[in-house]
Amino acid sequence: MTTMxxxxxxxxxIKRFRSIKRGYYSLLIFCFMLxxxxxxxxxINNRALLVYYEGHVYFPTYGAMTPGNTFGLEYDYxxxxxxxxxxxxxxxGNNFLVMPLVPYNAFEMDLRDTEFPPFSPSWxxxxxxxxxxxxxxxxxxxxxxxxxxxxxxxxxLVITFAIGIALGCLMGYWGGKFDLFFQRLIEIWxxxxxxxxxxxxxxxxxxxxxxxxxxxxxxGWMGLTWYMRTATYKEKARDYVMAxxxxxxxxNRIIFYHILPNTISLIxxxxxxxxxxxxxxxxxxxxxxxxxxxxTPSWGELLQQGTTNLQAIWIxxxxxxxxxxxxxSITFIGEAVREGFDPKLHSTFE
Amino acid sequence: xxxxxxxxxxxxxxxxCFGTLGHAxxxxxxxxxxxxxxxxxxxxxxxxxxxxxxxxxxxxxxxxLRTVGPDSNSSFRGAINGNQLxxxxxxxxxxxxxxxxxxxxxxxxxxxxxxFKLDKRARWSDxxxxxxxxxxxxxxxxxxxxxxxxxxxxxxxxxxDKVVKYDDHTLAIVxxxxxxxxxxxxxxxxxxxxxxGELNKDFVKRYNWSIVPNTGPYxxxxxxxxxxxxxxxxxxxxxxxxxxxxxRFNVDRVIYTVIRDQTTVFEYxxxxxLDDFIVTFPNYWHEKAKSIEIYDKGYIKKHWFYTDSRxxxxxxxxxxxxxLFKDPNVRYAFAHAIxxxxxxxxxxxxxxxxxxxxxxxxxxxxxxxxRARRFDIKKVEELMTASRWKRGTDGIWEKGNLRYSVKxxxxxxxxxxxxxxxxxxxxxxxxxxxxxxxxxxAAFKLILxxxxxxxxxxxxxxxxxxxxxxxxSDNAHKAQTNNITNTDDPAMDKMIRAYRDSIDPQVRxxxxxxxxxxxxxIGAFVPTxxxxxxxxxxxxxxxxPKVAATKNSGGLFEPFGTSLFWLxxxxxxxxxxxxxxxxxxxxxxxxxxxxxxx
Numbered sequence: 001m002t003t004m005x006x007x008x009x010x011x012x013x014i015k016r017f018r019s020i021k022r023g024y025y026s027l028l029i030f031c032f033m034l035x036x037x038x039x040x041x042x043x044i045n046n047r048a049l050l051v052y053y054e055g056h057v058y059f060p061t062y063g064a065m066t067p068g069n070t071f072g073l074e075y076d077y078x079x080x081x082x083x084x085x086x087x088x089x090x091x092x093g094n095n096f097l098v099m100p101l102v103p104y105n106a107f108e109m110d111l112r113d114t115e116f117p118p119f120s121p122s123w124x125x126x127x128x129x130x131x132x133x134x135x136x137x138x139x140x141x142x143x144x145x146x147x148x149x150x151x152x153x154x155x156x157l158v159i160t161f162a163i164g165i166a167l168g169c170l171m172g173y174w175g176g177k178f179d180l181f182f183q184r185l186i187e188i189w190x191x192x193x194x195x196x197x198x199x200x201x202x203x204x205x206x207x208x209x210x211x212x213x214x215x216x217x218x219x220g221w222m223g224l225t226w227y228m229r230t231a232t233y234k235e236k237a238r239d240y241v242m243a244x245x246x247x248x249x250x251x252n253r254i255i256f257y258h259i260l261p262n263t264i265s266l267i268x269x270x271x272x273x274x275x276x277x278x279x280x281x282x283x284x285x286x287x288x289x290x291x292x293x294x295x296t297p298s299w300g301e302l303l304q305q306g307t308t309n310l311q312a313i314w315i316x317x318x319x320x321x322x323x324x325x326x327x328x329s330i331t332f333i334g335e336a337v338r339e340g341f342d343p344k345l346h347s348t349f350e
Numbered sequence: 351x352x353x354x355x356x357x358x359x360x361x362x363x364x365x366x367c368f369g370t371l372g373h374a375x376x377x378x379x380x381x382x383x384x385x386x387x388x389x390x391x392x393x394x395x396x397x398x399x400x401x402x403x404x405x406x407x408x409x410x411x412x413x414x415l416r417t418v419g420p421d422s423n424s425s426f427r428g429a430i431n432g433n434q435l436x437x438x439x440x441x442x443x444x445x446x447x448x449x450x451x452x453x454x455x456x457x458x459x460x461x462x463x464x465x466f467k468l469d470k471r472a473r474w475s476d477x478x479x480x481x482x483x484x485x486x487x488x489x490x491x492x493x494x495x496x497x498x499x500x501x502x503x504x505x506x507x508x509x510x511d512k513v514v515k516y517d518d519h520t521l522a523i524v525x526x527x528x529x530x531x532x533x534x535x536x537x538x539x540x541x542x543x544x545x546x547g548e549l550n551k552d553f554v555k556r557y558n559w560s561i562v563p564n565t566g567p568y569x570x571x572x573x574x575x576x577x578x579x580x581x582x583x584x585x586x587x588x589x590x591x592x593x594x595x596x597x598r599f600n601v602d603r604v605i606y607t608v609i610r611d612q613t614t615v616f617e618y619x620x621x622x623x624l625d626d627f628i629v630t631f632p633n634y635w636h637e638k639a640k641s642i643e644i645y646d647k648g649y650i651k652k653h654w655f656y657t658d659s660r661x662x663x664x665x666x667x668x669x670x671x672x673x674l675f676k677d678p679n680v681r682y683a684f685a686h687a688i689x690x691x692x693x694x695x696x697x698x699x700x701x702x703x704x705x706x707x708x709x710x711x712x713x714x715x716x717x718x719x720x721r722a723r724r725f726d727i728k729k730v731e732e733l734m735t736a737s738r739w740k741r742g743t744d745g746i747w748e749k750g751n752l753r754y755s756v757k758x759x760x761x762x763x764x765x766x767x768x769x770x771x772x773x774x775x776x777x778x779x780x781x782x783x784x785x786x787x788x789x790x791x792a793a794f795k796l797i798l799x800x801x802x803x804x805x806x807x808x809x810x811x812x813x814x815x816x817x818x819x820x821x822x823s824d825n826a827h828k829a830q831t832n833n834i835t836n837t838d839d840p841a842m843d844k845m846i847r848a849y850r851d852s853i854d855p856q857v858r859x860x861x862x863x864x865x866x867x868x869x870x871x872i873g874a875f876v877p878t879x880x881x882x883x884x885x886x887x888x889x890x891x892x893x894x895p896k897v898a899a900t901k902n903s904g905g906l907f908e909p910f911g912t913s914l915f916w917l918x919x920x921x922x923x924x925x926x927x928x929x930x931x932x933x934x935x936x937x938x939x940x941x942x943x944x945x946x947x948x
Binding site (some may be wrong): 065067075076077078080091105108109111112116117133134135202203205206289293294295311 | 549550636637642692696697699727731741743744745763766767769771773774777778779780786788789792
């Protein structure tokens with residue numbers, strides 16, 4: 001509701017952001033990648049998109065598994081649709097099925113009788129970027145790995161920002177002993193080595209996404225707090241806040257209607273870099289083996305595989321390329337956001 | 351692994367021999383059945399030539415040359431102890447007793463005393479004769495507080511009662527209790543009293559870098575601290591012409607150089623600065639060392655040697671205290687859901703083989719009729735439906751509020767790809783494996799506290815099978831014991847008790863077979879795979895007997911172990927010339943399956 005009030009100003013900022021082409025196109029690319037990964041099941045999957053079998057139509061992509069005997073195969077575990085496709089083609093009946101572009105998921109291993117993984121990229125086998133060291137499709141690992149990464153990053157973002165903004169604001173607004181206490185707490189807390197803590201935790205329990213997010217929040221909330229504190233101190237001392245106070249506005253009103261909206265540009269500027277930080281953080285943890293448990297698809301694990309299997313150059317090259325594209329586009333977005341929201345261009349309040 | 355086992359036995363044997371000093375008045379019992387063994391097959395080659403230098407590496411320089419006391423437990427201790435003979439030894443292929451320092455031995459009627467006649471030719475490296483006094487001294491030495499080695503102090507007190515001297519070359523060694531494999535306990539090494547004399551609290555400091563007289567084929571010649579250690583062959587070694595030592599210990603010098611990093615070791619080998627390189631790991635054998643110039647040109651050979659040693663019981667250990675595994679059908683279904691064939695042939699390149707039984711490679715103690723359950727979805731379905739389970743919407747078996755989801759606890763990161771494969775296959779059989787990789791000590795703690803569903807691990811081996819710690823109800827349902835399956839079966843307890851109490855080998859063999867059948871029947875241990883070989887690459891001038899190693903060898907080059915290799919100077923010269931002129935030889939990979947179990 002605050003932003004609604006600020007709409008003309010915000011619109012101006014967005015306009016300025018759009019005028020910075022590099023950042024704007026990066027944002028489009030990034031959103032495209034997000035869409036791809038959100039709907040990855042539709043184009044990278046070992047389940048068929050559509051099966052027409054004996055007069056029935058099936059859409060196996062989402063939902064429970066369809067056992068093989070539904071399609072006249074002799075087993076009741078999940079249908080292998082690639083085999084089913086071959087069978088249907090051989091039978092020459094009316095049945096047909098549509099496979100996704102990449103007919104593998106991120107977990108299954110495509111092992112062969114005469115060769116051993118990793119397999120090089122092959123158009124014929126539909127491993128467009130080859131397979132990893134144990135025969136899983138690289139495209140699938142990359143795309144599903146990106147989903148895990150970005151989910152982690154966004155959760156981390158929301159929680160650290162919530163804590164950082166709330167606490168920073170209060171420290172700046174109340175000041176005094178409250179401020180002093182949290183300043184010291186943050187100083188002490190910051191000196192705890194994050195990596196050691198995560199190593200210890202990972203050796204005792206198997207970390208899942210929730211645990212990793214919580215631990216990262218535990219050691220990552222301090223950064224924004226500092227900035228918010230400073231910004232609030234600055235805003236608090238301005239005349240309009242004094243005026244609001246003189247008019248008898250409550251603390252809540254002052255914080256939510258006056259101070260926060262005026263620090264929003266600072267907050268927004270940090271968002272892209274925080275997302276990038278989250279992605280690289282999780283990748284680093286996975287690389288070191290302290291991240292999500294196998295067989296979760298993960299870029300860090302791919303990097304690790306790539307460095308130990310340098311002869312299979314497609315593993316490391318495609319992972320590094322993916323990582324670079326994502327990181328660079330986020331950085332460009334961040335730059336453009338910073339320029340677009342630069343308060344120096346809008347300091348017309350006084 | 352076998353060689354490791356033997357090293358351990360050696361050590362144990364060595365450690366256990368010393369009791370209190372005997373009195374000269376002790377009389378040798380009459381009617382002793384003295385035995386010796388000069389009929390066992392020799393395993394070295396009579397064609398072996400003496401000479402040359404063997405160069406190998408150490409990953410770290412030893413902190414001391416002492417073999418007991420602080421910091422002495424380094425891998426280099428094996429090299430020093432390897433040159434310290436004991437009374438008798440085990441034939442590496444037949445596992446019969448063969449003479450070493452003792453020419454004859456006899457067993458006492460009490461089943462805890464063993465008598466020995468020392469070889470009168472036996473000499474220390476300083477020329478002094480080896481006598482019964484040196485064995486008396488071992489006990490005194492190992493029990494001394496001055497050596498600061500509590501484990502040895504304890505071992506030599508609790509396992510060995512005393513050493514009795516009858517004359518300079520006749521002695522008896524007495525264990526504290528009767529044992530079916532007594533020789534493992536009483537077979538100790540001598541300690542040179544004339545070298546150490548009276549021990550005092552200076553021991554640890556004083557002997558840090560001393561070269562102690564030994565009885566074996568080599569002695570330390572040169573030490574460059576932090577860099578290298580050279581052993582030199584004794585030209586007039588007292589045992590060089592004895593039957594079981596002929597054709598062994600051929601090189602004149604053995605040089606250990608410190609090289610800290612495995613990649614560097616490989617480079618040193620390629621540069622001809624080391625004589626061999628272990629390529630047992632699949633990535634070296636199949637990739638890194640597969641097509642290198644020195645192999646393609648035939649300058650080095652590769653040797654794949656199958657052994658038949660005691661195998662570690664490695665596999666899944668199901669926790670019977672978990673509700674899921676109370677039903678034997680569910681346990682059998684688990685074994686049938688593990689696709690070992692695909693793992694062994696699809697991912698591990700057929701290098702490893704299936705482990706069939708809890709005790710594999712224990713000779714007569716292994717029950718040859720036991721075969722591990724194979725991957726079979728039909729069987730899983732029969733077993734699960736028999737117990738009234740149904741497949742859920744995701745294909746995983748369900749019954750009431752139970753779901754066939756099993757947390758698999760493991761610790762070695764290198765095993766992740768293997769478990770990931772098994773997980774994907776088990777899903778087809780309706781079994782969901784959740785992989786839980788923990789740090790080594792955390793995983794082991796969790797498993798010993800019996801908090802796991804299924805543990806993926808292997809145990810170390812022993813000379814004879816042992817069951818009490820892993821399967822007796824004494825150790826079930828409590829933390830910090832090795833019965834990690836929580837097996838609690840009265841019939842099993844009875845058999846284990848009988849096995850432990852018996853000292854008749856035939857009875858023990860029969861019981862071991864029955865116990866192994868019972869283990870299979872309970873189905874809480876799902877055996878996976880064994881390695882069963884080693885692979886070495888070496889320069890082509892190194893020669894070996896027709897069968898290049900023994901059933902229990904740990905490698906082709908064990909300079910102070912079986913030590914069967916020798917250097918052929920003519921071939922060395924030919925190869926070095928060829929390397930200069932660029933001449934090639936035919937690349938050679940030798941695969942020896944002499945000891946590969948059928």
